[in-house]
Amino acid sequence: MEEEFHTQPLKLPNISMLISFSIVLLISLSMSGALYTWLAVVSAALVIYCIIQLNTKYKLMVGNERLVWTTSRFGKNLSTRKAAAPDIKAVTFKRFSFYRIVRIHLKQGFRWKLVKSKPDKLDESLQRFAEKHSIEVLDENQ
Incomplete structure (x- = not known):
């Protein structure tokens, strides 16, 4: 049996981390400048990582x-x-x-x-x- x-x-990342990184991503995309561009890239990578990990079983x-x-x-x-x-x-x-x-x-x-x-x-x-x-x-x- x-x-x-x-x-x-x-x-394991959770939903609250995904929401937090998504908010940072949206804020950094609305701003202009090199610092905000890097922040957007890092936030996007973290959002993708969270989505992948949340779909891992x-x-x-x-x-x-x-x-x-x-x-x-x-x-x-x-x-x-x-x-x-x-x-x-x-x-x-x-x-x-x-x-x-x-x-x-x-x-x-x-x-x-x-x-x-x-x-x-x-x-x-x-x-x-x-x-x-x-x-x-x-x-x-x-």
């Missing part, structure tokens, strides 16, 4: 024998990372403010850092997966 979770990385599939993390942007899959149970060294849980951060440490490669899952049962599902496959589970809040 595979469970599907939609997650986000810890650092992360999905974690917890299967019986492996984990699959998919990154998609504007509906197209950019990357898919797979980790079988023997490839996982440890799973770390940490409470940060009102977020629950989950880090999956692989034996080879970069760790996966996940925050804000929907539905909220990601930590329970990964805990069961780790116990089933004898993977080390760490809780950094204890």
